[in-house]
Amino acid sequence: MDAASHPYRSVLYIPGAKDRALDKARDLPTDAIIFDLEDAVAPDAKAGARETLAAALGQGGYGKRFRIVRINALTTDWGLDDARALADADADAILLPKVDAPSDVDRLVELLPARMGVWVMMETAQSIMNARAIAAHPRVGGLVAGTNDLARELGCRARADRLPLMLSLQQIVLAARAARIPAIDGVYNKFRDENGLASECEQGRDLGFDGKTLIHPAQLAIANAAFAPDEAEIDLARRQIEAFEAAGGGVAVVDGAIVENLHVVTARRTLARADAIATLEG
Numbered sequence: 001m002d003a004a005s006h007p008y009r010s011v012l013y014i015p016g017a018k019d020r021a022l023d024k025a026r027d028l029p030t031d032a033i034i035f036d037l038e039d040a041v042a043p044d045a046k047a048g049a050r051e052t053l054a055a056a057l058g059q060g061g062y063g064k065r066f067r068i069v070r071i072n073a074l075t076t077d078w079g080l081d082d083a084r085a086l087a088d089a090d091a092d093a094i095l096l097p098k099v100d101a102p103s104d105v106d107r108l109v110e111l112l113p114a115r116m117g118v119w120v121m122m123e124t125a126q127s128i129m130n131a132r133a134i135a136a137h138p139r140v141g142g143l144v145a146g147t148n149d150l151a152r153e154l155g156c157r158a159r160a161d162r163l164p165l166m167l168s169l170q171q172i173v174l175a176a177r178a179a180r181i182p183a184i185d186g187v188y189n190k191f192r193d194e195n196g197l198a199s200e201c202e203q204g205r206d207l208g209f210d211g212k213t214l215i216h217p218a219q220l221a222i223a224n225a226a227f228a229p230d231e232a233e234i235d236l237a238r239r240q241i242e243a244f245e246a247a248g249g250g251v252a253v254v255d256g257a258i259v260e261n262l263h264v265v266t267a268r269r270t271l272a273r274a275d276a277i278a279t280l281e282g
């Protein structure tokens with residue numbers, strides 16, 4: 001599902017072993033959920049988490065939120081069992097971590113029914129080098145930046161402006177756009193730092209990401225606001241479309257700037273995003 005028909009402003013990780021968080025998520029204003037069996041679950045809790053999560057998904061109650069299950073990498077002791085156990089779960093997609101190349105996706109696809117979507121964590125150096133081919137895989141429906149693993153692999157320093165990650169982040173957005181699938185930014189680890197999160201969301205939005213992965217409910221409102229078109233953008237989009245149509249499809253001028261067909265495409269996309277958000281929230 002693309003970002004115009006379903007919003008992905010906020011994509012909240014929920015530890016797959018935590019009943020309380022799984023339950024709480026049913027009422028949280030998040031556009032999508034990543035039910036996590038990987039980093040958020042301790043090794044000795046992995047098998048139990050699989051069962052807890054399958055039961056929570058079976059019970060339902062997550063409404064229109066896009067439901068993604070992150071399994072462990074297929075090269076780990078748990079990945080294959082995760083994929084087999086969750087292949088028929090009531091979820092929209094399986095998210096595969098530590099992907100290096102499209103062949104990793106091929107391995108997963110063999111274990112899943114055709115209806116199950118596949119999303120990919122972009123968090124290894126290889127995945128960034130192979131971003132275009134991974135995003136173009138016919139079963140891949142979305143990319144998620146794994147900025148913690150990526151920083152670890154690159155050996156780069158954590159900086160507020162994320163300069164050392166910039167090439168990788170842009171490569172993820174480029175690959176997603178070329179394949180016309182959503183791209184979701186990485187997490188902001190200091191989950192009680194609202195200003196820091198707001199500024200990283202702004203940066204992610206500027207780069208072209210559709211939304212941000214989050215680790216705590218307190219981060220939801222900030223991401224939802226940052227990745228939604230604001231009133232001024234919606235108003236401008238409406239006026240651009242109106243002026244273009246009044247000009248009979250030629251060049252129009254709005255607020256001193258030209259409006260051509262390509263600007264109208266962007267304006268229509270802005271309105272479609274606003275409608276999709278209203279539909280989800282309604």
Ligand SMILES: CC(C)(COP(=O)(O)OP(=O)(O)OC[C@H]1O[C@@H](n2cnc3c(N)ncnc32)[C@H](O)[C@@H]1OP(=O)(O)O)[C@@H](O)C(=O)NCCC(=O)NCCSC(=O)C[C@H](O)C(=O)O
Binds near residue numbers: 191
């Ligand atoms: C970070 C946390 C461990 C903090 O938990 P806690 O101390 O319990 O926070 P609070 O007491 O403030 O919690 C308040 C209530 O909110 C619920 N809660 C907390 N987090 C979540 C959540 N993610 N989803 C749903 N509900 C949540 C608590 O249960 C409290 O509820 P109540 O009992 O009603 O008061 C914790 O937030 C947490 O575990 N977060 C998720 C961490 C995670 O998923 N990590 C893995 C993803 S990030 C990653 O993998 C990186 C990536 O791969 C990369 O490479 O970058």
Ligand SMILES: [Mg+2]
Binds near residue numbers: 039121123146148149
């Ligand atoms: Mg990771």
